Amino acid sequence: MFAGRPLPTANRQWGSLIWGLAALACMLLATVLAFLALFGWSEGRPDLSILHDAYFHRILRFTLWQALLSTLFAVLLALPVARAVALDARLPGKALFLRWALLCFVMPSLILITGLVSVFGRSGWLTPWLGAGWNLYGLNGILIAHVFLNMPFALRVLVFQWQSIPDTAWKVSAQLGLSGWQRFRLVEWPAIRGVLPGVAGFIFLLCFNSFAIVLALGGGPRATTIEVAIYQALKFAFNPAEALTLAWTQLLVAGGLFLLFSQFGRLRWLAPPQGQPWLPALHPFTRALGRLAYVLAILFLAVPIATLIPVALFRGGQGLPWSTLMPVTLRSLGFAFAAATLATLLALGGLELWRRWTAPGARRWVEFAALHHLVIPGMVLSVGLYLFFLPWVNWIRWGWVAVIGLNALVALPFVYHQLKPRVFDFDANYRRQVADLGLRGWPFWHRLYLPWLLPALRRAWALAFVIALGDFAVFGIFGHDSWRTLPWLIYALAGSYRLQAAALASLLLLAFALIALWVLEDHRHHA
Amino acid sequence: MRTLTLATGLALAGTLGANELTVYTYSSFTSDWGPGPEIKSAFEAQCDCTLNFVSSDDGVSLLNRVRLEGVNTQADVVLGVDDALIEEARALELFQPHGIDWSDLPLAADLAWSDDLYVPFDYGYFAFVYDTENIDSPATSMEELLSSDVSILYQDPRTSTVGQGLMHWMQALYGDNGVTEAWQALAERTVTVTQGWSESYGMFQEGEADYVLSYTTSPAYHMVAEDTDRYQAATFEEGHVAQIEVAAISAFTDQAELAAEFLDFLLSREAQQILPVTNWMLPVRTDVELPAAFDRLATPERIGHSPTEIHEHRQAWIRTWRNAVSQ
Known part of the structure; x- marks a missing residue:
């Protein structure tokens, strides 16, 4: 209805300014309130006595130890596979494999957990061959799951690095008659060396903040991370003071690690696989090893998920909790839809300010507001806000608002990251033309800006949708049994060993994630 | 305080118009094979009301929940806290006296029960x-x-x-x-x-x-x-x-009378007959007929x-x- 009638300039500017400022306020306010709670402004003050408790030292040590091992395995296993994918021209199914790897990295943890329990659990089909002492619960399960989730990430980054070695480097090394080892040392190693600390650091951080995997596969207090201990302090023992101290620990360690690792630069993992005209000849032995690694990686990444299909369908559709599944699924989709949309609106709002305020200082503030949620673990933010509002809000009734809002904030940095380059390009290319045309307000958005942003918007929205759909930690704090989401239903079903039902629910969740990611990948050629 | 009043007002509005009793309990109580469904239909047949169960994972989570909700709680009755937690709950002043006269009831002697807040329903x-x-x-x-x-x-x-x-x-x-x-x-x-x-x-x-x-x-x-x-x-x-499992009336209920009626019902022979064969615990009354299998249990x-x-x-x-x- 605005299309034929240009809005007054002031009006147009006020609209987007208010939107931008509101988005900025939402981003910052959540953090400020959470910090007020952390400082003991609201319900409970941090209880520092736990810092002397042997239990605290043990979980801190375990949290670091499992993250270190997970990182080592994930990166070391990714290296040979990535090399094979990048350099072995005749390897079949590479494109599909890389797409699957992307899905594995953003896979909702609960799908994986159900799959792992079906394969490696006490009555898993592979367990009889694993020896008498095998126990999935504890460090074993945590490591398998973390490698499953993070190896694909390392893989995608490394494939990209290997592919980015220029043709000329390969040709020169061939002309010089370098041996395979010399070529690796002189051509390949320098190309991947640069990203390894960043990749390892990022994976370490993800494993340090791991919640769902550790809660479900940790098997009790022996294998607990700080993130899980925060949840337990609040939800099991209702001990806000202890939860606050643990949240501080989580924040300081995770934040410190992030600041350290972010020095290593930005990693490319969403970038599409590159076609390569010229590849070096591989030694038959290393090529065979690479192919073996490739096949093993496919098995490792496919079996725990593929196994869900026979498990879910084994006994037909009888006895499945369809009546529970339907409302839970709809609720999950609704939450994820709302969170993804909110995250996108917040990011667009932030970017409006970014476009408007060209001063570097102001822009840094916008960037900080949009990206700082990467550094603050979702659990810390959740606990802070939960305790801050506790005296006034009945969370059992209103927790869903927080679940949507906090998931939007958790996804926000990823959305912002996806959108910003596109917005930057737009302004760089068209700012002047837009000014000359006098296009503004709704016609500007509708005819020019949104169509230009659309591919990036789809990608960002889909990514946020999958992140929110798989949410476990935020719901863990704010959620309740009476309005479970799909991941928590799966957790409850797998926990009470109703594996068939859990597998079915996992497949549902996977289907929705796949659909969203199909949207994400399908439009990549526009990017 | 104004926010609290407002919240209470909203909570009251939610229950107006229907004679509803909300009972917080643990999840296995309300499952299809648990006592929930039978207890609900038996009590509804005599109370002219609707009985709603709201479930938490287990008894301790149940207490945490009621404590968290405080004055905003929807619970009229909390069912499934056990004797190990009753003093903690008493100190938090979450419950009100039930007014039951214990001398009239044939309670199991092991229980030695005379509490004014808590009503044991099985053990x-x-x-x-x-x-x-x-x-x-x-x-x-x-x-x-x-x-x-x-x-x-x-x-x-x-x-x-x-x-x-x-x-x-x-x-x-x-x-x-x-x-x-x-x-x-x-x-x-x-x-x-x-x-x-x-x-x-x-x-x-x-x-x-x-x-x-x-x-x-x-x-x-x-x-x-x-x-x-x-x-x-x-x-x-x-x-x-x-373990003695107890029920109690919320201190913040607006249905105290109906809640007391429900606690009376839990002690009735009818309910005591249902509980052992659905919750698989011992009845608190001594005049309940049990399946023969109960005679073969360890004492x-x-x-x-x-x-x-x-x-x-x-x-x-x-x-x-x-x-x-x-x-």
């Missing part, structure tokens, strides 16, 4: 249940269980009243000095510590462990409902800790601390457990 003894197809000669004492080469499932004492029961049992048997060692011995035999009773019992039936922490009455379920003697409870010569000696002692030490005992089993 049982914690015990480790085993599968006779796996275990030929079950442990006859905790000492023997902890030194044998078996796998065990139990529940987290922070969330589950059953796990909490084990904590009191271990404390009663080993005291502060020996309990850490006993917990560590148990930890070596533990498959996993679950949050609630249902998870661990489900895992046990799938063959995940030799023993699961449950009740002496659990075998009655298998005998009556599944017609099998396969699952049995191990009787320990040191004695067992009992252990009762040991343990008083609710007041438990209230004083609970947090310290939880820390001891946490420290011992995280090593």
Whole structure:
């Protein structure tokens, strides 16, 4: 209805300014309130006595130890596979494999957990061959799951690095008659060396903040991370003071690690696989090893998920909790839809300010507001806000608002990251033309800006949708049994060993994630 | 305070127009095979009201929830807190007196009940249940269980009243000095510590462990409902800790009369007849006819601390457990 009638300039500017400022306020306010709670402004003050408790030292040590091992395995296993994918021209199914790897990295943890329990659990089909002492619960399960989730990430980054070695480097090394080892040392190693600390650091951080995997596969207090201990302090023992101290620990360690690792630069993992005209000849032995690694990686990444299909369908559709599944699924989709949309609106709002305020200082503030949620673990933010509002809000009734809002904030940095380059390009290319045309307000958005942003918007929205759909930690704090989401239903079903039902629910969740990611990948050629 | 009043106002508005009673309980009580459905229809037949169950994972989570909601709670009755938690709940002033005269009721003598806030609706003894197809000669004492080469499932004492029961049992048997060692011995035999009773019992039936922490009455379920003697409870010569499950009227309810009526109903012969064969615990009344299987259950000696002692030490005992089993 605005299309034929240009809005007054002031009006147009006020609209987007208010939107931008509101988005900025939402981003910052959540953090400020959470910090007020952390400082003991609201319900409970941090209880520092736990810092002397042997239990605290043990979980801190375990949290670091499992993250270190997970990182080592994930990166070391990714290296040979990535090399094979990048350099072995005749390897079949590479494109599909890389797409699957992307899905594995953003896979909702609960799908994986159900799959792992079906394969490696006490009555898993592979367990009889694993020896008498095998126990999935504890460090074993945590490591398998973390490698499953993070190896694909390392893989995608490394494939990209290997592919980015220029043709000329390969040709020169061939002309010089370098041996395979010399070529690796002189051509390949320098190309991947640069990203390894960043990749390892990022994976370490993800494993340090791991919640769902550790809660479900940790098997009790022996294998607990700080993130899980925060949840337990609040939800099991209702001990806000202890939860606050643990949240501080989580924040300081995770934040410190992030600041350290972010020095290593930005990693490319969403970038599409590159076609390569010229590849070096591989030694038959290393090529065979690479192919073996490739096949093993496919098995490792496919079996725990593929196994869900026979498990879910084994006994037909009888006895499945369809009546529970339907409302839970709809609720999950609704939450994820709302969170993804909110995250996108917040990011667009932030970017409006970014476009408007060209001063570097102001822009840094916008960037900080949009990206700082990467550094603050979702659990810390959740606990802070939960305790801050506790005296006034009945969370059992209103927790869903927080679940949507906090998931939007958790996804926000990823959305912002996806959108910003596109917005930057737009302004760089068209700012002047837009000014000359006098296009503004709704016609500007509708005819020019949104169509230009659309591919990036789809990608960002889909990514946020999958992140929110798989949410476990935020719901863990704010959620309740009476309005479970799909991941928590799966957790409850797998926990009470109703594996068939859990597998079915996992497949549902996977289907929705796949659909969203199909949207994400399908439009990549526009990017 | 204005926000509180507003919230209470909203809560009241939600219940106006219908005679509704909201009962908070634990999840296995409301499951299809639990007592929930039968208790609901039997009470609704006599009260001209609607009975709504709202469930939490287990008894401890239940108390945490009511405490968290405080004055905003939707609960009229809280059902499923056990005697180990009643002093803690009393100190938080979450409940109001029920006004029942105990002298009229044929209550089981073991209970020795005369409390003005809490109404016991069933009770049982914690015990480790085993599968006779796996275990030929079950442990006859905790000492023997902890030194044998078996796998065990139990529940987290922070969330589950059953796990909490084990904590009191271990404390009663080993005291502060020996309990850490006993917990560590148990930890070596533990498959996993679950949050609630249902998870661990489900895992046990799938063959995940030799023993699961449950009740002496659990075998009655298998005998009556599944017609099998396969699952049995191990009787320990040191004695067992009992659990008395209670219900109470919320201090913040606007349905106190209906809530009291419901508590009366829980003590009626009708309800007491339903509970043993759905919740698989012992009835608190002595004049209830039970299936023959109940005669074949172990009748252990009762040991343990008083609710007041438990209230004083609970947090310290939880820390001891946490420290011992995280090593």
